[in-house]
Amino acid sequence: MDLELPGLHGSLGSPVIESMNFLNEVAQQYPDALSFAAGRPYEGFFDIGAVHRYLDRFVAHVRAGAGGDEARVRRTLLQYGRTKGIIHDLVAKNLRIDEGIEADPESIVVTVGCQEALFLTLRALRRTERDAVLAVIPCYVGLSGAAELADLPVLPVANSADGIDLDDLVRTVERAKADGLRPRALYVVPDFANPSGISMPRDTRERLLALAEEHGFLLLEDNPYGLFHGTAGRPPALKALDSARQVVYLGSYAKTGLPGARIGFVVADQPVTGAGPESGGRQSLADQLAKIKSMLTVNTPPLAQAVLGGKLLTHDCDLRAANTREAQVYRDNLRHVLDGLAEHFPPGSSPEVTWNAPTGGFFVVLTLPFAADDALLALSARKHKVLWTPLHHFYGDGAARRQIRLSFSQLTPDEIREGLHRLAAFIGELSAHHP
Amino acid sequence: MDLELPGLHGSLGSPVIESMNFLNEVAQQYPDALSFAAGRPYEGFFDIGAVHRYLDRFVAHVRAGAGGDEARVRRTLLQYGRTKGIIHDLVAKNLRIDEGIEADPESIVVTVGCQEALFLTLRALRRTERDAVLAVIPCYVGLSGAAELADLPVLPVANSADGIDLDDLVRTVERAKADGLRPRALYVVPDFANPSGISMPRDTRERLLALAEEHGFLLLEDNPYGLFHGTAGRPPALKALDSARQVVYLGSYAKTGLPGARIGFVVADQPVTGAGPESGGRQSLADQLAKIKSMLTVNTPPLAQAVLGGKLLTHDCDLRAANTREAQVYRDNLRHVLDGLAEHFPPGSSPEVTWNAPTGGFFVVLTLPFAADDALLALSARKHKVLWTPLHHFYGDGAARRQIRLSFSQLTPDEIREGLHRLAAFIGELSAHHP
Numbered sequence: 001m002d003l004e005l006p007g008l009h010g011s012l013g014s015p016v017i018e019s020m021n022f023l024n025e026v027a028q029q030y031p032d033a034l035s036f037a038a039g040r041p042y043e044g045f046f047d048i049g050a051v052h053r054y055l056d057r058f059v060a061h062v063r064a065g066a067g068g069d070e071a072r073v074r075r076t077l078l079q080y081g082r083t084k085g086i087i088h089d090l091v092a093k094n095l096r097i098d099e100g101i102e103a104d105p106e107s108i109v110v111t112v113g114c115q116e117a118l119f120l121t122l123r124a125l126r127r128t129e130r131d132a133v134l135a136v137i138p139c140y141v142g143l144s145g146a147a148e149l150a151d152l153p154v155l156p157v158a159n160s161a162d163g164i165d166l167d168d169l170v171r172t173v174e175r176a177k178a179d180g181l182r183p184r185a186l187y188v189v190p191d192f193a194n195p196s197g198i199s200m201p202r203d204t205r206e207r208l209l210a211l212a213e214e215h216g217f218l219l220l221e222d223n224p225y226g227l228f229h230g231t232a233g234r235p236p237a238l239k240a241l242d243s244a245r246q247v248v249y250l251g252s253y254a255k256t257g258l259p260g261a262r263i264g265f266v267v268a269d270q271p272v273t274g275a276g277p278e279s280g281g282r283q284s285l286a287d288q289l290a291k292i293k294s295m296l297t298v299n300t301p302p303l304a305q306a307v308l309g310g311k312l313l314t315h316d317c318d319l320r321a322a323n324t325r326e327a328q329v330y331r332d333n334l335r336h337v338l339d340g341l342a343e344h345f346p347p348g349s350s351p352e353v354t355w356n357a358p359t360g361g362f363f364v365v366l367t368l369p370f371a372a373d374d375a376l377l378a379l380s381a382r383k384h385k386v387l388w389t390p391l392h393h394f395y396g397d398g399a400a401r402r403q404i405r406l407s408f409s410q411l412t413p414d415e416i417r418e419g420l421h422r423l424a425a426f427i428g429e430l431s432a433h434h435p
Numbered sequence: 436m437d438l439e440l441p442g443l444h445g446s447l448g449s450p451v452i453e454s455m456n457f458l459n460e461v462a463q464q465y466p467d468a469l470s471f472a473a474g475r476p477y478e479g480f481f482d483i484g485a486v487h488r489y490l491d492r493f494v495a496h497v498r499a500g501a502g503g504d505e506a507r508v509r510r511t512l513l514q515y516g517r518t519k520g521i522i523h524d525l526v527a528k529n530l531r532i533d534e535g536i537e538a539d540p541e542s543i544v545v546t547v548g549c550q551e552a553l554f555l556t557l558r559a560l561r562r563t564e565r566d567a568v569l570a571v572i573p574c575y576v577g578l579s580g581a582a583e584l585a586d587l588p589v590l591p592v593a594n595s596a597d598g599i600d601l602d603d604l605v606r607t608v609e610r611a612k613a614d615g616l617r618p619r620a621l622y623v624v625p626d627f628a629n630p631s632g633i634s635m636p637r638d639t640r641e642r643l644l645a646l647a648e649e650h651g652f653l654l655l656e657d658n659p660y661g662l663f664h665g666t667a668g669r670p671p672a673l674k675a676l677d678s679a680r681q682v683v684y685l686g687s688y689a690k691t692g693l694p695g696a697r698i699g700f701v702v703a704d705q706p707v708t709g710a711g712p713e714s715g716g717r718q719s720l721a722d723q724l725a726k727i728k729s730m731l732t733v734n735t736p737p738l739a740q741a742v743l744g745g746k747l748l749t750h751d752c753d754l755r756a757a758n759t760r761e762a763q764v765y766r767d768n769l770r771h772v773l774d775g776l777a778e779h780f781p782p783g784s785s786p787e788v789t790w791n792a793p794t795g796g797f798f799v800v801l802t803l804p805f806a807a808d809d810a811l812l813a814l815s816a817r818k819h820k821v822l823w824t825p826l827h828h829f830y831g832d833g834a835a836r837r838q839i840r841l842s843f844s845q846l847t848p849d850e851i852r853e854g855l856h857r858l859a860a861f862i863g864e865l866s867a868h869h870p
Contacts, residue, residue: 001653001680005709008559008723017726024518024729046509048494051738052487059483074481078695083459112547112732119731123584124443145730149558151586218436245436260513262736274440288443291452294459295580296554297547297732301697301739303486 011148019393020141022374030381034419036406037387039194039362041255042329043410051258054310055303061313081302083290085110087309091251091265093317098227100240101249107269107286109293110300114222114252114264115142120289120296121220121248121266122150125184132176134186134217136164138394140194143187143222154396155183163193163200166207173215185218185248191226191234192361195394195405199358202235209238212246218270224252227320228330229360245270248285253308255362255409256319256326263300263308330362333408333416337364340420351431362409365391369431373400376430384429386422446583454828455576457809465816469854471841472822474629474797476690477764478845486693489745490738496748516737518725520545522744526686526700528752533662535675536684542704542721544728545735549657549687549699550577555724555731556655556683556701557585560619567611569621569652571599573829575629578622578657589831590618598628598635601642608650620653620683626661626669627796630829630840634793637670644673647681653705659687662755663765664795680705683720688743690797690844691754691761698735698743765797768843768851772799775855786866797844800826804866808835811865819864821857 011017027035059073066072076086085091088105095101111117122133133147137156147154157172158165169186176183188208190200200208212219221238239249249267257263268285275283293299315322338357341364345353355366370376372390381387391403406423408416446452462470494508501507511521520526523540530536546552557568568582572591582589592607593600604621611618623643625635635643647654656673674684684702692698703720710718728734750757773792776799780788790801805811807825816822826838841858843851 001648001651001705003705003707003720005707005723007562008707009561009727011730012559012723012726017730020729021726040515043506043510043514046506046513048509048512051490051512055486071478071481074483075478077483077486078481078693079478080475080689080694112736115733116731124447126444127442142730142733149727149730213436216436254515258513258738259515260737262732262734262738270436270438272438272440272443285438288440288447291447291456292444292584294455295446295452295577295584296551297697298550298577299697301547301736302695303693303697303742304736304739307738 011145014148015398016141016144016148016396019396020145023141023389023393026377026381026387030385030387033381033385033387034415034422035387035410036408036419036423037389038410039407040410041259042326044329045325050311051307054307054314056310057313058306058310061309077302077306079302081299083294083299084108084286085265085300085305086302087305087312088265090309090312090317094312094319095251095267097318098320099223099237101237101267103249103267104269107267107284109266109268109286109289110305111264111266111293112297112300113254113262114224114250115146116293116297117250117264117266118143118146118220118222119149120292121185121250121268122146122152123292124285124288125218126150126152130180130182132181132183134169134172134183136188136193138195138391139187139396140189140222141393144396155181157186159196159198161198162204163190163196163198164188164204164208166204166211169211170215173217183217185220186212187220187222188238189222189224190238191223192228192358192363194225195363195389195391196365197356197358197361197363199234199360205235205238205241209241209244209246213244219247220250221247222250222252224255225361227256227323228327228362230331232359234360239267256323257308257311261304261308263304330360330409332413333411334358334360334364336413336416337406337408337420340417341366344420344424351427353427362407364406364408366404366406368402368404368427371400371402372404380423380426384422384426386419386426388423446580449583450833451576451579451583451831454831455580458576458824458828461812461816461822465820465822468816468820468822469850469857470822470845471843471854471858472824473845474842475845476694477761479764480760485746486742489742489749491745492748493741493745496744512737512741514737516734518729518734519543519721520700520735520740521737522740522747525744525747525752529747529754530686530702532753533755534658534672536672536702538684538702539704542702542719544701544703544721544724545740546699546701546728547732547735548689548697549659549685550581551728551732552685552699552701553577553581553655553657554584555727556620556685556703557581557587558727559720559723560653561585561587565615565617567616567618568655569604569607569618571623571628573630573826574622574831575624575657576828579831590616592621594631594633596633597639598625598631598633599623599639599643601639601646604646605650608652618652620655621647622655622657623673624657624659625673626658627663627793627798629660630798630824630826631800632791632793632796632798634669634795640670640673640676644676644679644681648679654682655685656682657685657687659690660796662691662758663762663797665766667794669795674702691758692743692746696739696743698739765795765844767848768846769793769795769799771848771851772841772843772855775852776801779855779859786862788862797842799841799843801839801841803837803839803862806835806837807839815858815861819857819861821854821861823858
């Protein structure tokens with residue numbers, strides 16, 4: 001039986017999915033190129049022995065709570081499990097320690113990576129074709145992808161040096177409402193955003209919370225990079241400042257825990273009314289997300305939760321302390337990138353190349369004298385053996401822009417030095433052709 | 436911020452989600468009742484030590500293929516991974532050995548349980564509000580749930596002693612088309628269906644394949660119980676007879692592998708045309724499902740795949756051999772249930788209770804002299820301390836029926852004996868009130 005793509009779900013023909021594929025596959029196409037493209041965590045400290053130790057640590061923890069009931073220990077790890085997860089209490093403790101967030105463990109749903117948390121939330125918020133989600137553009141493709149899959153349009157909000165243009169946010173919300181739409185939520189990465197690297201100052205966060213309450217939309221806070229800040233620290237997470245339950249907090253352990261466990265979570269403590277008499281008519285948004293999860297993945301693999309839970313237990317749920325070495329690698333790499341760029345492209349020189357200077361995270365954005373599209377990336381990869389990410393992939397419209405993203409999380413200092421050398425050669429050659 | 440249930444996704448208010456919740460929670464509400472309700476695998480052979488051994492076995496396998504590249508070994512288990520999975524070749528070998536199915540490993544997507552495979556497939560097949568999926572009713576609630584979540588209506592097809600009423604299938608398809616609908620696929624569990632326990636004879640399978648080709652719909656074959664057949668064996672899987680690529684095969688390792696790993700998969704070898712020039716305009720349905728997966732869960736936890744992969748390797752991918760003990764437990768339990776029912780309800784006695792006699796699987800269906808709803812189940816649990824599943828949950832309409840499902844996979848022979856004793860007391864008491 002033959003199928004035709006135009007007869008399948010609309011997301012499969014979207015530019016977003018093409019971008020996700022492109023970003024996933026480009027490194028495989030050019031295995032001998034140095035890659036500033038992948039936003040993956042550093043692999044230098046990966047240790048398979050630790051997986052066994054984490055598993056044992058979690059088993060001991062479950063055993064301590066099971067009062068000698070070994071069948072219960074085995075069941076917890078090896079049988080179908082609780083829909084909301086089995087490490088929710090450890091996640092709550094970790095949020096208190098790392099982020100100063102007080103979360104009721106019952107308001108947490110443990111998910112298959114942050115991506116599932118995103119989809120659960122967007123699917124729950126999409127009732128009719130009038131519903132929409134707001135996002136600061138350029139935006140992480142995972143948000144655009146989950147929104148496509150949930151049939152939820154993304155309303156773009158302009159960026160600024162503070163991570164969002166709040167005036168544009170208000171205009172966008174008011175225009176959407178005038179058009180009969182319901183903007184349900186705004187997706188933001190307040191710390192070291194992907195792809196921009198920008199962080200929101202504290203007063204922007206406070207104004208954003210006030211605007212969300214005033215205009216009646218949720219804030220979807222995604223925070224994969226917050227722990228990897230510079231010596232100056234960072235402002236509190238939105239959720240730590242959230243007195244009116246405006247914030248749904250989307251968590252990822254891919255960068256701070258173990259990417260191979262694929263454990264994420266969502267904190268959704270918003271009350272939901274009208275949930276039927278048997279629940280007293282009142283449940284939380286987390287309860288609704290759990291219902292959707294029961295139709296989507298049933299539960300997050302208990303064995304994967306156990307390994308991640310063992311890592312949390314091993315470090316007393318303090319992932320800031322657990323990531324001391326990794327945080328140092330990312331800080332050093334950021335410095336190497338900024339120093340190297342300053343060396344290759346001194347002020348006033350030609351070609352004119354500028355960049356932003358995040359104080360943490362995985363990403364720096366360069367502005368070039370020419371529009372950088374996928375064809376130029378292919379040229380850069382083939383001829384100069386260096387990969388980067390055209391920023392247009394984070395706009396979802398396919399129009400090439402003069403900006404590129406450099407990711408430096410997976411490289412060594414030598415690779416960064418050599419990679420920037422190659423990048424400068426590519427930019428020099430291209431600028432000669434685009435005077 | 437308060438949310439209202441009627442403003443959230445429609446699936447959250449559906450009877451299906453209420454049924455899933457009810458079925459998940461009823462056992463927790465009555466922990467001291469004997470349960471014929473849960474369709475979970477037997478726990479008597481669970482072994483946490485095996486998890487460590489399976490992990491080591493898979494690591495050795497990856498190492499053997501990595502030519503001394505230890506960084507690659509660590510990356511395979513601990514980093515973000517391939518969207519379609521890392522054990523696809525082992526799954527293909529397992530399908531050849533256990534089911535006689537020849538599947539190209541590239542046509543396989545490894546998923547977070549069979550439930551994610553179901554959702555990926557239904558989401559892909561849902562283009563517009565005209566699309567629909569067919570299902571034999573009574574039907575596994577996971578199908579109904581995934582369809583709700585994909586905004587895809589389920590068109591019911593009547594059951595029969597052969598697992599489907601083929602005349603009703605044709606009538607339903609023709610009526611749907613006349614109504615402007617597009618029936619994209621029929622969901623079936625050909626072996627020991629949940630909840631009915633019924634299996635399709637070989638000639639029904641062959642006629643079903645011919646009808647699917649004639650009327651242009653896919654067959655979604657779900658096969659969690661096929662390995663647990665009686666001494667008479669079973670007919671080939673639909674996918675093993677599928678010469679025209681009509682069948683999308685949905686696989687689960689929850690019963691034959693490790694439920695706690697949550698590993699399932701889908702074989703989707705259908706060609707998809709119109710996929711863009713860079714792919715030669717031709718991909719498989721599996722490629723499309725992988726794209727949707729990249730927006731949903733990114734990839735199935737490599738650590739969970741590794742544990743399941745280690746189990747497959749340990750048994751040379753022969754799960755029939757690996758499950759000799761489990762299969763014997765299920766066969767013995769089925770016999771205990773059928774013998775016990777014959778003892779409690781001999782022919783011609785009152786109250787009149789009848790049941791079907793599957794030759795394998797996890798389920799038997801009883802027909803009672805009264806309609807069995809959730810209130811009666813609560814009474815049975817509270818007063819007689821025995822749980823079962825009202826069959827109405829598998830119809831999705833909330834209307835009580837005179838049938839109940841008994842699941843016997845998780846019980847010991849003593850528990851079955853005592854459970855049937857309690858069930859007979861409950862039925863006796865109720866029949867006295869419903870003469």
